[in-house]
Amino acid sequence: MIEVNELTKRYGSVLAVNGLSFTVRPGLVTGFLGPNGAGKSTTLRMLLGLNTPTSGTATIDGKRFRDLGTGLRHVGALLDAGDVHSGRSAAAHLSALARSNGLPRRRVDEVLQEVGLADVARRRIGGFSLGMRQRLGIATALLGDPPVLLFDEPINGLDPEGVLWVRRLFRRLAAEGRTVFVSSHLMSEMENTADRLVVIGRGELIADEGVTEFAARGTNFSVSVRTPDTAVLAGLLATEGAEVTSDGYESLTVTGLTAARIGELAFHHRLMLHELATHTPSLEEAFMELTADSVEYLAGQPQ
Structure with missing residues (x-):
């Protein structure tokens, strides 16, 4: 389990993370979202002991990463x-990496096979494509068979087959009871993969809830209706405040x-409906709306 409590990081006059608190629980894929400059990478680096917090704590199973000893056995x-x-x-x-963490040599072969790189195991990494490097990075995270896994933009460079593979991998790892924390800019992928979201903006928490609950907070919720009695129904709905x-x-x-x-109003007034369908905002629509005030770099809008 990952616990972040009042985590703050300041670089001179820049407040990168500001009093951030959330918990990432095992058995779920938790997405970590936010606009560019929101503080996601800084938060992940503090979790892994690469950056020192100005104040607050970031722990994994109740301990700082640097106190876990052979890190890859605990966190990938x-x-x-x-x-x-x-x-x-x-x-x-x-x-x-296996030798430095006291891991058996067979784990190298196992993870290379799992990520689809067994046939290029002896090739120099300098000749790898971005997608192959992503697979190698995932293999590195899996090497110690850890209970906690952190991924920052793991989909970049992967082809459609690779994206589907990663989605299934993350879900399998969570189903095994592991804690899976994934930072990504790809809203459609998070919508298909994550069970829960931690959303931040300007270093502060915006949301910590299920994907469905977060999407439902968008105001673009609407209902499509087809009826031969449009004028009558429209009048009834208007009196209800719609x-x-x-x-x-x-x-x-x-x-x-x-x-x-x-539907209740139509039934009560004996109006025929041919169609009644709810449009729930997509995760991307809700994200854009709810983080609009936290965007650091906003492109100009057409006139």
Whole structure:
């Protein structure tokens, strides 16, 4: 389990992380989201002891990472797939890590096989594509068979098959009871992979909740209705406080009322409905809306 409590990091006048608190529990894939400059990478680096907090704590199973001894047995992490010696082979890179953490040599072969790099184990990493480096980074995280795993942008550079493989891998690891914490900018992938989200902006917590709950906080929630009695139904819905827009012949878009309430009103007034469908905001729509005030670099909008 990962616990962050009142975590703060200041670089001179820049407050990168500000009083951040959250818990990442085992058995779930937890997504870590935020705009550029939100403090995600700084938080992950403090979890791994690479940066020292100005104040607060970041612990894994109740201990600081630096106090865990053979770290790879406790925590596996991928922060930067390019941060490897390009002159080494994949097998040599993993073998050195295995020796330094007291891991059996067979784990090198096992993880290379698992990530699909067994056939290029002796090739120098400098000749690897970005997707191959990502797979090697994931192999490194898995090497010690740890209960806690951290991944920063693990999908970058992967082809569709690779993305599907990573999605299944993360879900399997969580199903085994591990703590899986994934930072990503790909909202569609988080929507398909994560069970829970920790969302930050400008170093502060915005949300710590399930994916469905977070998406439902977006205001673009609406209901589509098709009925031959559009004028009558629109009037009824307006009296209930809903906003109603006509989308053409027999079609209405309604905000401010649930599909269940619309159906009840139609039934009570004997109005025929041909269609009643709820549109829930996507994770991306909710994220863009709820982090709008936390965006550090905002592109200009067309006039």
